[in-house]
Amino acid sequence: MQPKFCLSSLLTIALAAIAGGSDLSSDFRSHPRVCRDSALNQDLPQAGAANRLPLLVRQAIALIPFIEDRQVVILPRASDVSVYLVSWGYSRETASETVAELAPLAEFTIDHHFPIFINAGSPHYRRILASWKHGKSPDQAARVLASDIYHEYRHAACGEEELDALAAHISLLKRWRAEGLLRIADPYIASKESERRSLEAKSANRSR
């Protein structure tokens, strides 16, 4: 059996300094929203001090009140996830195939469980990190990462499939934009919306 993970973070779009408009028609006010069962038993690895999260990641997590540091793991390289896969019962062969598939992703969960993995070597994460370190709006860069973490939370805590997790992700981005807290992410929001449209088209085709 192959592990299941999210493919939504394949798109990496530069964060540009474009002021945002607002779309009041969506349900963005309801996000971020906690899932009822998020406090239930989670199969979290005991990574201990080895998994000390970088400041950027801790700042991002702090923006979502119900997500905890211990639910997030930062991977220096995508291949570091294979230790987890093997400990969860996947064969070494499946683990290495999965690593190859996961390598381009910035964040992901495995089989809709915690922890949320962040691939520190991915272009998307490195771009956010550069924007946080050197850009004019480090707080907004952390917010973009927080929205990505929230997307993975929807998979892990709410058991949502891609379309729902993506909708929640977009709602949160738009809420922050409407509140004036996120002005640098218009191209990213547009890319997420286009991703949602193509997923919707695919699922409409399937149900025909």
Ligand SMILES: [Zn+2]
């Ligand atoms: Zn996803």
